[in-house]
Amino acid sequence: MNARATLPASVQTAFVAFALLLSVSVCSRLTVLVRLNDGQITEELLEADSEKDIITVEFRQTDGTLVTFLSDFKRHVKIFRALVLGEPEKGQSQYQALCFISHLDHGELIPSEAMARLRQKNPHVVRSAEERRGVEEFTMNAVLNMSHSWHISTHIHNVCRDARELVYTRQQDVKYWLDKGVEGSIFEVFPQSLNVTGLQSCSSSTDPWQPCACRYRLNLEWFPCQLKYCRGQGPNPYKCGIKSCSKSYRFDFYTPHKQLCLWDEDT
Secondary structure (H helix, E strand, C coil), X not given: CCXXXXXXXXXXXXXXXXXXXXXXXXEEEEEEEEECCCCCEEEEEEEEECCCCEEEEEEECCCCCEEEEEEECCCCEEEEEEEEECCHHHCCCCEEEEEEEEECCCCCCCCHHHHHCEEECCCCCEECCCEEEXXXXXXXXXXXXXXXXXXXXXXXXXHHHHHCCCEEECHHHHHHHHHCCCCHHHEEECCHHHCCXXXXXXXXXXXXXXXXXXXXXXXXXXXXXXXXXXXXXXXXXXXXXXXXXXXXXXXXXXXXXXXXXXXHHHC
16 A cells, blocks of 8 residues: 555645655755745745755845845854845945844754755745744844854854844853853943843934834744654654744844834834
C-alpha cells in the first residue's frame, strides 16, 4: 500500500505544497508568493546555507521597504534589517537602514539543514501562514559597536553595514552575551536619560531635531517554523513537510531626532 494514501487529507495537502527532499543540499534559494497583512502579494526569498547554519528571509513591503531577517543558528543570533525608503520632501536621504539584533531562541524556525532541502511543488500559489504567533515586543536600549560585531555573529557586519553606528540590541541580550564571554566593550547601554521608557515618543514630538523614542513594526507573514512528521508502514515517523507561521515584531528605540523616525507619524 502507498504510505501517502494513509495520510489525513490536511497532511496530504501540506505534502503536496512543500516536500523535504532526501538528498543533501548545502545551499538553497526558494521564492514563495506571500500575502501581506494589507492584502497585497509579494515575493518572499528564503535562502538556507546548512554549512554556515543560517536562514535568510527577505521581501519587499507594499511601501517599498526591504525587510531582511537572518537567523544564525551557530551563534543563536537573529538579525532584523529594514531599508525604509526616505521622503526627500521632508529632508530625508534616499533610504534609512534600521538594524536590530537579538538572541535566537530554540524552535523559532526549522533547522537550516531542513530548509536547504525544502522544495515547493506549486510555486504559483499564494501562501498564507497556518499559525499566527502574535507580537513580540523589543525595547532596544543598547547599541552595538559594528567593528567588533563578529564577536556575536560574523553576519552582522554584512547585513547591518548601512545602519552604521545605530545597530540596536536589548540590555537583556547584552547580559546574555556577556555571560557567554563576549567582550563588554562592544556594547553601549544607553544612560537612563536616553531610555526609551522615559523619552517622549517621536509620534507626539513637535520638535524635529530633539531626541525621541521611535517605534517600528514589521511582520514576517510566512516562514517555515516547524517540521511535520507522517507515519507510513514503518515504525518510525518521517519528515514529510513543514508548518508555516507568521509573526509580528515591535521595536521601541532611541533616535537622535525625529527626522529619523518620520514613519511613526503615520502609525
